Amino acid sequence: MERLLQYIFDGLSFGAIYALLALGLVVVFRGTGHLNFAQGEMAMFCTFIIWQINDWGVPLILAVVIGMVFGFLLGAGTEATVIRSVAKKSPGGVFVVSIALFLGLNSLATMIWDRAEGYTMGSLFPNKPLDFVRVLGAEWRYKFIGVLVVALALMGLLFLLFSKTKFGLAMRSVASNPESARLVGVPSGVVLASSWGIAAAMGALSGALVGGINGQLTPSLMFSVFIYASAAATLGGLDSPGGAVIAGLSIGIGEQLVAGYIPGWIGQDLKLSVALISIFVVLLVKPSGLFGSLKVERV
Amino acid sequence: MLKIKEGSLQHWAIRIVGFALLALLVIYIPTQSETARIGQFASAFTLIIAAMSLNMVLGFTGQISLGHSAFFGIGGYTAAILIRDHGWSPGYTFYAAAVIAFVVGCLIGLPVLRIRGAYLALVTLAVAVLFPTLLRWKKLEWLTDGAKGIDSVKYDDLPVWPILGELKGRDGRAVFSYWLGLLVLVIVYLVCRGLIRSRVGRSLIAIRDNETAAAVMGVNVTRTKVLIFGISASMCALAGVLATLNSGVVTPDGQFVTLLGSIIFLLIMVVGGAGTLSGPIIGGLVYVWLDNTTRGIGTDSSGVLGFVFGWTDQSPATLILGLALIVIMLFAPTGLMGLLRKLTRRIMTIIPRDISPTQ
Numbered sequence: 001m002e003r004l005l006q007y008i009f010d011g012l013s014f015g016a017i018y019a020l021l022a023l024g025l026v027v028v029f030r031g032t033g034h035l036n037f038a039q040g041e042m043a044m045f046c047t048f049i050i051w052q053i054n055d056w057g058v059p060l061i062l063a064v065v066i067g068m069v070f071g072f073l074l075g076a077g078t079e080a081t082v083i084r085s086v087a088k089k090s091p092g093g094v095f096v097v098s099i100a101l102f103l104g105l106n107s108l109a110t111m112i113w114d115r116a117e118g119y120t121m122g123s124l125f126p127n128k129p130l131d132f133v134r135v136l137g138a139e140w141r142y143k144f145i146g147v148l149v150v151a152l153a154l155m156g157l158l159f160l161l162f163s164k165t166k167f168g169l170a171m172r173s174v175a176s177n178p179e180s181a182r183l184v185g186v187p188s189g190v191v192l193a194s195s196w197g198i199a200a201a202m203g204a205l206s207g208a209l210v211g212g213i214n215g216q217l218t219p220s221l222m223f224s225v226f227i228y229a230s231a232a233a234t235l236g237g238l239d240s241p242g243g244a245v246i247a248g249l250s251i252g253i254g255e256q257l258v259a260g261y262i263p264g265w266i267g268q269d270l271k272l273s274v275a276l277i278s279i280f281v282v283l284l285v286k287p288s289g290l291f292g293s294l295k296v297e298r299v
Numbered sequence: 300m301l302k303i304k305e306g307s308l309q310h311w312a313i314r315i316v317g318f319a320l321l322a323l324l325v326i327y328i329p330t331q332s333e334t335a336r337i338g339q340f341a342s343a344f345t346l347i348i349a350a351m352s353l354n355m356v357l358g359f360t361g362q363i364s365l366g367h368s369a370f371f372g373i374g375g376y377t378a379a380i381l382i383r384d385h386g387w388s389p390g391y392t393f394y395a396a397a398v399i400a401f402v403v404g405c406l407i408g409l410p411v412l413r414i415r416g417a418y419l420a421l422v423t424l425a426v427a428v429l430f431p432t433l434l435r436w437k438k439l440e441w442l443t444d445g446a447k448g449i450d451s452v453k454y455d456d457l458p459v460w461p462i463l464g465e466l467k468g469r470d471g472r473a474v475f476s477y478w479l480g481l482l483v484l485v486i487v488y489l490v491c492r493g494l495i496r497s498r499v500g501r502s503l504i505a506i507r508d509n510e511t512a513a514a515v516m517g518v519n520v521t522r523t524k525v526l527i528f529g530i531s532a533s534m535c536a537l538a539g540v541l542a543t544l545n546s547g548v549v550t551p552d553g554q555f556v557t558l559l560g561s562i563i564f565l566l567i568m569v570v571g572g573a574g575t576l577s578g579p580i581i582g583g584l585v586y587v588w589l590d591n592t593t594r595g596i597g598t599d600s601s602g603v604l605g606f607v608f609g610w611t612d613q614s615p616a617t618l619i620l621g622l623a624l625i626v627i628m629l630f631a632p633t634g635l636m637g638l639l640r641k642l643t644r645r646i647m648t649i650i651p652r653d654i655s656p657t658q
Contacts, residue, residue: 035417082625090632095363095420096569097628099562104621111615227428234421273432276425280410283422287414 002137007256013144013213014228015252016151020206021222021229022236022244023155024199029238030175031195032079032087034094038101040226043203045105046071047211047221048113050204051121060122064208068201075200076193083196084189109219123212124150147209154205155245158198162241171195175239224272228255231275235282237292247290251275301647310649329477337473338545339587344480345541347583348487349555350567352534355491357565358573359500360527361507362412363419366426368560370532372434373400374539375549375556379449380442389454389544393483396540397533404532405525412524415510427558434551448550452543476545483541487534492576494530503527507574535564566620570627572636581635586620593619 021039028036036042050067054060078101086093113119125131125146132141162168173181174191182188203222210225211217232251236243259271288294303309329337349371356364377396381387387395411422434443443449494500502523505513514520543549554560563586571582593616631638 029417035420037420082629086628086632090628092361092363092573093628093632095417096565097625099565100621100624100628102621103562103617104625107615107617107621111618227424230421230424234418238417273429276429279425280422283414283418284410288418 011253011256015249019248040222043207046204047207071204072197076197079196118218121211237289240291243291341476350579366423369430372556374536400536408528572634
């Protein structure tokens with residue numbers, strides 16, 4: 001029972017990070033209908049910026065805020081300069097551009113922060129061996145509690161932004177019909193750029209959280225997190241923010257349970273596969289994810 | 300500007316001259332270049348074949364696949380296992396790899412191709428990520444040798460092909476790889492060309508342009524998609540066999556066995572021109588050239604690029620590649636092949652044969 005609770009709790013914290021990154025994918029997909037393959041690498045790059053600023057002597061929490069602002073500018077700038085003009089010429093090209101960004105950012109980070117063993121990343125939360133509370137026998141580490149609280153709070157804010165503000169309304173209108181939105185005076189360009197920006201800023205935060213948990217920063221920081229996040233986004237449905245959160249949390253928990261209970265047969269390496277295979281199964285039954293809406297096409 | 304009728308004397312003359320120039324070039328390379336250069340061409344042929352196979356699925360049928368690195372790996376591992384453990388002669392492993400990859404391709408394609416667009420990209424991404432972990436899996440170690448992979452795939456008997464003369468030593472092996480790669484490349488190219496110009500090809504393009512409309516017009520969408528996925532998988536496996544024969548090694552971390560491989564195939568296809576038959580050829584040659592020229596930049600700091608990138612020890616090859624890809628998508632979304640076509644159209648146009656029905 002204690003073990004189960006422990007796995008579920010650890011799983012929730014990791015799941016919250018996956019959900020954050022997955023939400024980024026969903027925000028971009030809903031806004032523009034494109035898959036941002038570089039989501040994870042953008043997050044990784046922002047995390048390096050955060051590390052760098054922190055290294056220059058700025059407190060970590062401030063560095064994270066600056067990093068998120070940088071992320072917003074990076075995302076919005078990319079959309080406004082490259083993505084928009086490529087999308088006009090060939091819609092499939094956006095995916096290719098995001099792959100190019102993936103390669104470019106990864107390579108750039110390797111070139112700038114060139115050290116094979118990586119860098120030590122500070123944690124936003126107390127991270128000593130004894131920093132935990134015992135609840136029902138399970139160790140609830142402060143850093144995991146912190147991650148969970150921050151991630152859930154940000155998600156809550158996002159939902160408020162989407163559903164209660166004028167900006168959220170504009171975003172939803174652009175997502176459902178860009179031309180009509182433009183005709184009734186919604187500044188769709190600003191909306192699209194900011195949805196990329198918001199996604200990248202969330203990536204920056206999730207990168208800082210992952211870095212804090214790992215304690216170490218390398219250019220491959222976000223790759224496996226991105227795979228989990230993309231699994232979560234697919235599972236939940238690419239256009240459903242709620243789905244991304246639920247799927248992210250359940251993938252996090254499932255991963256811990258599988259690795260914890262059947263380690264001998266599966267092994268650490270293959271716990272990723274369990275998540276991926278479960279997506280296959282779900283997509284076979286529901287081709288647009290658990291909570292995604294089916295696309296109706298006019299011929 | 301020249302106007303030339305299709306099938307006229309001038310048209311044939313242009314074709315014959317072009318073909319002769321190409322043939323000369325192809326023969327010139329292995330006889331006059333250094334061994335390393337010949338090897339680069341051999342590896343370019345491998346990548347071109349893989350990009351062509353992806354082109355059938357993505358370029359012509361419009362189905363995103365990031366899973367082709369897995370098929371490449373299946374080919375590579377099939378060859379390695381059959382040669383090392385079962386003593387097969389290398390030539391036969393091509394057939395075995397093609398058949399196995401076809402079956403696996405159809406099996407994966409059957410469920411996966413129900414899924415569309417971005418979902419398909421993510422699911423095939425999962426295939427690419429899963430494949431190397433499967434190779435490393437402890438339960439499969441008896442077959443794949445786990446994380447260390449299969450090395451020393453040896454075959455001593457280089458076949459004696461009378462035209463090529465005697466092949467000996469490292470030079471001989473490079474020349475052999477070159478011709479073998481070229482042979483497979485030509486076969487794959489002809490198969491692709493045949494497919495595209497046939498009824499199947501027209502169905503593929505119909506599916507790409509509008510799936511529902513294609514179904515309404517009587518194309519069996521599922522069957523066509525699964526079939527082309529299988530064919531494409533077996534072509535990609537041929538490329539994998541070639542890579543194994545050239546290097547003698549396969550590992551789960553091999554560049555083209557992991558997701559990076561799929562990305563490189565995609566890159567080559569897009570740079571050359573998606574949905575064109577010769578696009579991957581141009582793309583592959585450009586990629587290998589770019590890769591080899593930029594690889595050295597980080598280490599020696601001479602020239603303009605050395606000046607720009609002198610501050611880092613890491614090679615900027617991937618960064619340059621990424622930037623090049625973005626520039627191409629911005630200014631020539633149809634790839635280098637599209638640019639080439641635009642250029643030739645300035646000089647001459649070929650008027651298609653009259654295809655109005657005869658009495």
